[in-house]
Amino acid sequence: MAAHVAVIxxxxxxxxxxxxxxxxxxxxxxxxxxxLSYWQLASSGHLPETYDVAVIEGAVTTPExxxxxxxxxATAGTVILIxxxxxxxxxxxxxxxxxxxxLACVYGEDGSLLECVAGISPMPVDSVIDVDYRVxxxxxxxDELVAVLQRALMGLADRPQREPxxxxxxxxxxxxxxxxxxxxxxxxxxSGCGAKCISLGRPCTGCRGVAADANLEYARQVLVERxxxxxRLVTALQLYNSLQEATx
Amino acid sequence: MSTLTVEHVARxxxxxxxxxxxxxxxxxxxxxxxxxxxxxxxSMVVGRRFDEAPLITSRICGICSxxxxxxxxxxxxxxxxxxxxxxxxxxxxxxxxxxxxQNHATHLYVLAAPDYVGLPNFIPLAESHPEVVARxxxxxxxGNDLTTAIGGRPVHPITAVVGGFTAEPSKADxxxxxxxxxxxxxxxxxxxxxxxxxxxxxFDTAGEMLALKAAGEYAVYDGDVCALDAGWxxxxxxxxxxxxxxxxxxxxxxxxxxxxxxxxVGALARVxxxxxxxxxxxxxxxxxxxxxxxxxxxxANNLCQAIELVDAxxxxxxLCEKLLEDTGTSKPxxxxxxxxxxxxATEAPRGTLYHTLAIDDDxxxxxxxxxxxxxxxxxxxEADMRAFAPTVVDLPEEQFVLRVEQxxxxxxxxxxxxxx
Numbered sequence: 001m002a003a004h005v006a007v008i009x010x011x012x013x014x015x016x017x018x019x020x021x022x023x024x025x026x027x028x029x030x031x032x033x034x035x036l037s038y039w040q041l042a043s044s045g046h047l048p049e050t051y052d053v054a055v056i057e058g059a060v061t062t063p064e065x066x067x068x069x070x071x072x073x074a075t076a077g078t079v080i081l082i083x084x085x086x087x088x089x090x091x092x093x094x095x096x097x098x099x100x101x102x103l104a105c106v107y108g109e110d111g112s113l114l115e116c117v118a119g120i121s122p123m124p125v126d127s128v129i130d131v132d133y134r135v136x137x138x139x140x141x142x143d144e145l146v147a148v149l150q151r152a153l154m155g156l157a158d159r160p161q162r163e164p165x166x167x168x169x170x171x172x173x174x175x176x177x178x179x180x181x182x183x184x185x186x187x188x189x190x191s192g193c194g195a196k197c198i199s200l201g202r203p204c205t206g207c208r209g210v211a212a213d214a215n216l217e218y219a220r221q222v223l224v225e226r227x228x229x230x231x232r233l234v235t236a237l238q239l240y241n242s243l244q245e246a247t248x
Numbered sequence: 249m250s251t252l253t254v255e256h257v258a259r260x261x262x263x264x265x266x267x268x269x270x271x272x273x274x275x276x277x278x279x280x281x282x283x284x285x286x287x288x289x290x291s292m293v294v295g296r297r298f299d300e301a302p303l304i305t306s307r308i309c310g311i312c313s314x315x316x317x318x319x320x321x322x323x324x325x326x327x328x329x330x331x332x333x334x335x336x337x338x339x340x341x342x343x344x345x346x347x348x349x350q351n352h353a354t355h356l357y358v359l360a361a362p363d364y365v366g367l368p369n370f371i372p373l374a375e376s377h378p379e380v381v382a383r384x385x386x387x388x389x390x391g392n393d394l395t396t397a398i399g400g401r402p403v404h405p406i407t408a409v410v411g412g413f414t415a416e417p418s419k420a421d422x423x424x425x426x427x428x429x430x431x432x433x434x435x436x437x438x439x440x441x442x443x444x445x446x447x448x449x450x451f452d453t454a455g456e457m458l459a460l461k462a463a464g465e466y467a468v469y470d471g472d473v474c475a476l477d478a479g480w481x482x483x484x485x486x487x488x489x490x491x492x493x494x495x496x497x498x499x500x501x502x503x504x505x506x507x508x509x510x511x512x513v514g515a516l517a518r519v520x521x522x523x524x525x526x527x528x529x530x531x532x533x534x535x536x537x538x539x540x541x542x543x544x545x546x547x548a549n550n551l552c553q554a555i556e557l558v559d560a561x562x563x564x565x566x567l568c569e570k571l572l573e574d575t576g577t578s579k580p581x582x583x584x585x586x587x588x589x590x591x592x593a594t595e596a597p598r599g600t601l602y603h604t605l606a607i608d609d610d611x612x613x614x615x616x617x618x619x620x621x622x623x624x625x626x627x628x629x630e631a632d633m634r635a636f637a638p639t640v641v642d643l644p645e646e647q648f649v650l651r652v653e654q655x656x657x658x659x660x661x662x663x664x665x666x667x668x
Binding site: 014017119201 | 255256258259261262263284285286287288291292296300303304307308309310311313354358371388392400401402403404406407409414415664
């Protein structure tokens with residue numbers, strides 16, 4: 001019997017689900033191997049009682065999200081996170097620092113009176129439940145999702161790229177931003193996107209999270225050697241990783 | 249008395265719940281609860297470097313990310329008095345129209361069409377109407393390929409930066425795109441044809457309609473804000489004086505009013521206000537489909553999105569050809585970081601999108617304000633639901649609920665945008 005898949009979204013911009021639809025011709029080839037049980041963005045219906053694989057997008061920002069995730073973990077044999085929001089806390093994580101004050105700042109002094117603003121400080125999904133696979137990035141790369149789905153289907157363990165982006169940059173023969181005194185997070189960011197941004201003329205912003213093999217101390221030294229304030233490394237890394245150890 | 253509730257309305261972007269009270273065959277209270285969790289983007293840009301602001305605001309919405317990115321770039325350039333090149337403007341206009349192709353094709357075929365052919369979702373269409381699915385995917389893919397060529401990827405553009413672009417598509421890529429944009433003419437015209445055959449209710453909104461207008465073009469990149477009924481046009485920089493936002497208890501998204509009225513933005517408002525600036529083909533196709541301004545039928549918003557597909561395809565082909573002739577550069581212009589406040593608006597697929605960003609002398613953001621199209625539409629959407637529901641309350645419950653859902657989906661609401 002085909003594995004039943006539920007696609008669940010927490011606080012996000014839906015961009016990774018959009019990337020799922022951008023699989024275009026591959027979409028049916030991949031999803032055809034599964035039974036799609038629930039996908040609110042694309043279909044009527046409710047989250048079913050049972051399913052085998054949960055694909056989760058978004059950060060945890062409400063008490064309901066926490067309850068939902070616990071139910072999902074108890075139901076699904078396999079949990080796959082897609083995108084920076086779910087994996088690292090991503091951009092929503094930027095709101096974690098001084099969360100209560102921020103609510104007042106956007107909604108005004110009477111904001112606290114709102115019954116529906118029962119938000120909690122943003123968290124990545126793995127601070128609530130155990131997860132089996134992570135597809136990082138903002139947004140995800142559709143091909144990487146396909147690869148992870150295939151691994152899940154075959155029962156193979158997650159195999160994250162360990163090496164940082166610089167390795168991909170060498171392959172792409174990109175010029176290094178540090179030669180122009182520009183801070184780039186390629187030295188410490190998990191590779192796997194083919195150094196997409198750098199190849200298009202923009203420094204890496206760390207959306208894929210910190211690589212397992214990253215050497216943060218050495219990266220700081222590189223900034224010092226280039227006459228740059230090493231604190232800028234952490235400030236830049238906060239953009240997608242403010243809830244991760246490396247920026248604490 | 250019973251309350252009909254549709255939790256997490258399907259086939260809209262984000263989480264919303266409709267509740268309708270029905271008592272003795274009459275409609276009581278009716279509302280749209282935006283339960284999408286609040287996201288606090290306006291506070292998140294504060295303290296970040298100015299060049300990170302477009303990266304952050306782009307993440308308000310993965311569906312119309314090019315529009316958020318471009319609108320923030322324009323706000324920053326206004327804040328620092330930066331003049332961009334004609335070529336940069338051309339590329340950004342293509343990015344905005346490319347987003348129309350992506351968004352309208354997705355909304356029309358994947359999210360809206362199943363309602364009108366009696367299906368729960370898009371997937372069974374692949375078996376029953378393979379040619380329709382092929383057409384939908386080809387238009388959406390073209391939109392994706394266009395935004396990828398200009399911005400580097402279909403979601404969250406990479407190359408668009410303050411002052412210009414860090415990379416451009418090759419000449420061969422632009423030529424190939426121009427060809428495909430011409431070739432898609434049949435598909436987009438058939439989309440208008442398809443939506444003109446759908447049985448939509450006759451229902452006029454009582455709200456005002458707003459869109460950007462600019463001399464000599466179908467305004468999407470800039471222009472003044474114009475009101476259809478009232479007839480006025482005002483500069484974008486003054487938007488906070490005329491668009492008033494207020495917090496409502498049942499929604500994590502604020503509601504907006506203008507001149508004390510609810511109002512509608514989006515394809516219907518644009519087609520009404522900018523009919524003369526549509527590409528001639530789009531006007532012809534629209535007229536044949538029975539749409540002529542002024543139309544205030546909310547449900548016609550879908551048809552107008554289809555008409556904008558016709559317009560965008562032909563216009564983007566023309567803009568690509570212009571790009572091939574143009575000898576200028578989109579290389580980011582040099583600029584000095586300085587303190588200032590900038591406001592800008594563009595037309596996103598769902599309507600006028602406003603961004604304001606203030607930065608200090610060191611280039612750090614000190615304040616941000618964003619008003620999204622869906623946030624502007626929500627109050628009008630609820631007013632429409634109140635006026636429309638009593639006209640269909642005699643239908644069997646399932647059909648009644650479907651009609652109300654169709655009304656909601658006609659707005660193509662993006663609730664993740666609305667709660668930004």
